[in-house]
Amino acid sequence: MNISIPHSGAAFEGKDQYISLGASSSLPDSIQIIRSSRRTLSLQVKHDGRIIVRAPRNASLKDIEAFVRKNSAWLRKHLALVEKEMAAEAASPVQPLSMDEIRSLADEALRVIPERTAHFAPLVGVQYGRITIRNQKTRWGSCSSKGNLNFNCLLMLAPPKVLDYVIVHELCHRKEMNHSPRFWAEVAKIIPDYKIYEKWLKTEGTRLMRRMTG
Numbered sequence: 703m704n705i706s707i708p709h710s711g712a713a714f715e716g717k718d719q720y721i722s723l724g725a726s727s728s729l730p731d732s733i734q735i736i737r738s739s740r741r742t743l744s745l746q747v748k749h750d751g752r753i754i755v756r757a758p759r760n761a762s763l764k765d766i767e768a769f770v771r772k773n774s775a776w777l778r779k780h781l782a783l784v785e786k787e788m789a790a791e792a793a794s795p796v797q798p799l800s801m802d803e804i805r806s807l808a809d810e811a812l813r814v815i816p817e818r819t820a821h822f823a824p825l826v827g828v829q830y831g832r833i834t835i836r837n838q839k840t841r842w843g844s845c846s847s848k849g850n851l852n853f854n855c856l857l858m859l860a861p862p863k864v865l866d867y868v869i870v871h872e873l874c875h876r877k878e879m880n881h882s883p884r885f886w887a888e889v890a891k892i893i894p895d896y897k898i899y900e901k902w903l904k905t906e907g908t909r910l911m912r913r914m915t916g
């Protein structure tokens with residue numbers, strides 16, 4: 703979020719500044735202000751639950767406080783999300799993968815994924831280009847307009863049916879470069895219960911992604 707406000711008042715330099723909106727706001731006691739040559743005010747909720755306001759050097763505390771108050775609903779919503787994340791992490795911390803583990807997953811993926819892709823491509827009725835194995839933190843697979851396919855080596859830690867689903871998903875993009883109903887109909891032709899695996903990726907898969915390092 704990034705909201706401009708006209709600023710006024712005296713300039714504050716040097717030391718860290720904090721404001722508090724008081725207990726009734728149900729926001730943390732102290733909200734850090736970081737001043738810079740920026741022209742607008744912005745709010746950020748850090749992963750550890752800290753709130754930071756970025757502000758122009760000469761923005762008055764009154765304006766900053768008003769800005770924070772105005773956005774308190776947004777802040778509370780994001781704080782609740784961060785608290786949920788922190789509770790989930792505390793309950794069952796993920797084990798980060800070592801570089802050796804990632805390398806061996808990539809080796810395994812290079813053996814398994816091209817074979818599974820070659821199996822599914824004729825069933826989907828498409829051809830494809832190069833297959834690249836990546837170690838990514840955000841994607842399971844992708845398909846370029848030229849038909850080159852990328853797959854995440856973490857798929858080797860997913861159930862085999864999830865791997866098959868991701869391969870079929872990317873191959874179906876050879877027919878439909880979108881996620882339209884026509885695309886999903888193509889996926890369902892090969893994997894009728896694909897929604898189970900899509901859901902796995904959103905829940906278990908998100909957790910697995912957090913093990914990726916580097």
Ligand SMILES: [Zn+2]
Nearest residue numbers: 871875880881
């Ligand atoms: Zn897709």
